[in-house]
Amino acid sequence: MSNGSSITQFLLLPLADTRELQLLHFGLFLGIYLAALLANGLIITTIACDHRLHTPMYFFLLSLALLDLGSISTTVPKAMADSFWDTRAISYAGCVAQVFFFVFCAATEFYLLTVMSYDRYVAICKAL
Template identity: 80%
Template sequence: MSNCSSITQFLLLAFADTWELQLLHFWLFLGIYLAALLGNALIITAITCDHHLHTPMYFFLLNLSVLDLRSISTTLPKAMANSLWS
């Protein structure tokens, strides 16, 4: 006998049904987004401006900051827009 269960449907529920929770979600993620932008921009600026930081380790850190900016700028604005215009 086989007790295999399979999922045949995927249900995506809303984050919050009330407008106040949607606004809280928006402002929370906006704060996270701005903090990530500022932090990564500071890292990129420090590495590019200071010539003592032009070593392989800081080159790797610079690339990680750029990748983080790209990934967070793809996901968080879409999540914030979805929370306001559901």
């Protein structure tokens, strides 16, 4: 007789047990998330609207802002929803997708920072 069970969801540990602290965590996460959205949105808007900023370094900064939006939008909304609705479960597919997108955004951001640092090295040390 084979085992027919499968994992459909994971149970997450709560940040706090009391409802007041859960709402405080929701408020803090909401503030951090809105600040990140506002700051990265301003960077994206400024670079996209000003034609003098259409240079390679500002293209890199625009890409970093987009990747930061992607990485913070992967994890924080689920944490806010869990704190607000007092839920503790995440589906297996949702967990896999969240980990994949977060690792993808983080790895791409590290790669982009490496390219930016090499660009500055070449501009300073190997100038024409």
